[in-house]
Amino acid sequence: MDYIIGMDIGTTSTKGVLYDTSANVIAQSNQEYPLYRDAFGMAEEDQEEILNAVIYVLKKLITNIDFTEDNLRAVSFSSANQSLIALDKNHAPLTRVITWGDTRSAKYAQKIKDSVEGQALYEKTGTPIHPMSLLCKLAWLKNEHPDIYQKAQYYCGIKEYIFYRLFGIWQMDVSIASCTGLYNIFEMNWNKPSLKLAGITANQLPPVVDAYAQFSGMRPEYAQLIGCPQKTIFVQGAFDGALSNLGVGAFNTGIAAVTIGTSGAVRVVTDHPVIDPKSRIFCYAVDKKHFVVGGPVNNGGVVFRWARDNLFDAEKSTADLLHKNSYNLLTEIAEKVPAGSDGLLFHPFLGGERAPIWDANARGSFFGLTQMHTRAHMIRAVLEGIVYNLYTVLLALEEVVGQPKTIMATGGFARSPLWRQMLADIFERPVTIPKDFESSCLGAAIIAMKSVGLIDDLSATKKFAGKTVTYSPNSDNYPVYRELISIYIRLTRQLTTEYTNIAEFQRKYATQNKTTK
Template structure:
C-alpha cells in the first residue's frame, strides 16, 4: 500500500512555501518561490496578487512532482498565510488593487488619530487588533478618505488567501484568524463589527463569511487543478494565519507554552482559552477556533536586520558565515546596543515612525561587534514584547523557537540566555506549514484533536541558558528600554 501524505501551504510576505509531510511530521519535500514587494511610494508596501497566485500553483506542483508522488497519495492541503493583507476585488474575482501588506504605512495618519480617541480604545477591546497601519481597517479608512479608485469600485475586500480560494473554489469564506487580524472582527461574538465597518465605509456584504479553521473546501476548478497536477476533489482546508499555526505546528498550545518565531519579522505568542487584551494596547488577541484565541505581539524587524547588515557591510558570505564572524564576541557586544527599528515597529511600542539606532560605538569596534549587536537587538525587541505579554497571561513555562532564525545556534543561544529559559527547537523550522497540515488532517477526520500533534513534532534539540550571560543581558536590556523611552519623542511623527 502506498504511503499517504499531507501538504502544508504557507503563503508568506516574501514567498510561498509548500511542504510535503508524512503523517508523523517528517518533511518529505519542500519548495519555496519568492515574489517581490513593490514600494511605489515611500511607506507603501504592495504585491501583485496574480503573481502570488501563479507562484502558489507552481510551488504545489513542484513539491508533488519532485518526489513523483501520486496525486491519490495526498490526503489534504492545509493553508497558512501572513496576516493583514488587503485586496480590492471585483465581482468576477479579479484584483482591482495590489495586495497591500502588513508592512504598508500609508494609513499612518488615520491610525495615529484613531489610536488616541476613545473610539479606538473601544475598538481594540472588541477586536483585539491594535490600532496601527498594519490592519486592513486602517487601510480601508485611508482608501475612503483619499477616494482610492479601487476601493470605490470594489465588490469585495479580501486577504490574499481569500482571493486565491475564491478564484479556485468559488467560495466566499474567511477563517477566524484572518478575519480577526483585519480590525473589523468582534473576537467574542465571532462576527463582523458594525462600528468598525462604519468607520471603514463598507458593508458586511463586501466581506466573506467567517468560518472556523477546520472548514473544508472541495471541487477545485478544473483549470486550476490541471495546473497543479492533482484531482479537483482533493480537500483544501481553510486553516488560519501563520501565527496560530506556528504555535500548533511547534506544540505550543497549552497554557504557559510560548512560541517565538523570527523570520523576516518576528513574534511571541501564546494560546488562551479566553480572549485576553492589554489595557495599553501593547499586544494583540486574535480568534483561532471557537475555543481558542491567540495572544501575543509582532515585531517588524527580524531576519531583515541580518539581511540589512549583510548588505551594509558588503559581505559576500552566507548568513551562517556572517553569524560565525561574531560568535567570539562576548554577550553585550562590548557595549553596543542596537535598536532594530529599521522598518518602524509594532509591539510593544506600536510606532511606525520608530528608527533604528546603534548606541555605544567606539573606534575599536569592528563589524563583528555590530553583527552581534544586531542579533541581540532583535531578541531584545522580542523580550520587550514578552514583558507586556506576561502581564496578561503570566510568565511562559516552556519556550519553543521556530522560523529561519532557529537554524542559527548562536541566535538560539542568545534567546535562551536573554530569557534565562531552555529553548526547544524542532527539526523543521516550517512550523506554520506543519500546523496547517495538521489542521488539514484534523479537519478531514484523520486525527481526533489538535493537541494530538505533540508526539508528531520531530524535535532537534534544546538549548540551555547561561546564567552569567543572562545577568549581562538583564543589565543591557535596562539600557535598551531607557534608550527606547529617550529616543521615542525624537522620531518624526
C-alpha cells in the same frame, strides 16, 4: 500511502511540505517573490506572482504522489495575515496586495488610536490600532485613493483571493478575520463600529468560516496544470502565527512560541480571548474555540538582511564566490565579539514597530558607538537588538497570561546556534528548538488532519513536533544582557517623541525628492 500537504503563503515566499499522516516530511518546495517598496511606507506584493508561486509549489509536491496507489487526504493553508486587496464587482483586483508591513496609513491609525472609540475597538477586536490592520488601511484608501475606494465592491486578503481564483469560492477563515480589526472576537462576527469607521458593510467582506472548513472542485484549468484530482479536499486553515504555535506543539499558556522569520513574534494559545489593558499585545483566533495571544514585531530576519546588504557587502560577495552562506559568515564574525557587544546597542526599528510599542514612526539606531567598536560589534549588536525587542514583547505577554514554563523557538533564525544561544541568554531561560523549521506548514497540516478525522483534537500537536534540542542560558552572559536590556527599554521610551519628528522629516524629504525627480 496517505499524504497531507501544508502550504504557507508567506510575505516573501510560498512554502509547501508534503507529509505522511505521522507528520514525517516526504518532500518540500519553495518559491520566492518580490516585495514592492516603490513609495515611502509601501510594502506591496503582486497577487499574480503569489498565485503562480502557489501553483508552482503545489505542482512540485504533487509530483511525488502516485495517485494510482497513494491518496492525498487534504491540503491546508497557512498565510500571512493583515493583507488587503480591493476588488471590483467582478472580483477583479483594483490594487496589489497591501501587506501587513505597509505603513502608509500611519496618520489615520494615529487618529483612530487617539479617538474616543480607539481603545473600545481594540477591546472588541483584539487587534491593536496600527497601520497593519485592515481598519487603518481602509481609512487610508478612503482618504488617499477615493477613486479606488469608490470602485471597490469587495475586500479580502491574499488567501481569500487565491481560493477565489483556484476554486471560485468566496470565504475567509475566522483566524484571518480576527486579525483585521473589523471582527468582534467575543461575538464572532464582523464588528459594526469598525465597519462604520471604515465606511464599508459586512457584505463587502467574505463570509467567515472555521479553520476546518472543507472544499474541493478546483477549476479544471488549474487542476490540470497542477496535476491535482478535483476530488481532493482542501481545508481553509488559519494565519501563519497561529499555525506556527501548533507546529511546535505550543498549545497552552505554559508554552510560548518565539518565531523569527522575516518578521517575528512571541505567542501563547488560550481557550478564551485575552485583552491587555495597555494595548500592547494582540488576541486573534486559531479556530472558533482557541485563541493566540502575543505580540508581532516588524523587524526580524529582514533587519539581518539589511545589515548584510548594506554593512557587509564585501563579505556577501566573498561568500557568494566561495558558495558559502553569507548569513553563516556574518554570524561567525559576530561570534568573535563578547555578549553585549561591548556596550553597543541597536534598536532594530527599520520598518517602524508593532509590539510592544505599536509605533509606525519608530526608527532604528545604534547607541553607544565609540572608537573601539568595529563592524563585528555592529553585526552582533544587530542580532542582539532583534532579540532584545522580542524579550520586551515577552515581558508584556507575561503581565497578561503569566510566565510560560517553556520557550519553543522556530523560524529561519533557529538554524543558527549563535542566535539560539543568544535567545536563551537574553530570555534567561531554556529555549527548545524543534527539528521542523517550517512550523506554519506543519500547523496547517495538523488543521487538515483534524478536519478529515485523522486526529481528534489539537492537543495531539505535541507528538508531531518531532525531535528537539534545548539551549540553556550561559551564566557568564545573562548578567550582561540583564543590565543592557534596562538601558534598551529606557532609551526606547525616551526616543518616542523624536521618532515622530524624524519620521515627519523623512516623509517630507521623500515627498520633495520624489517631486524633484
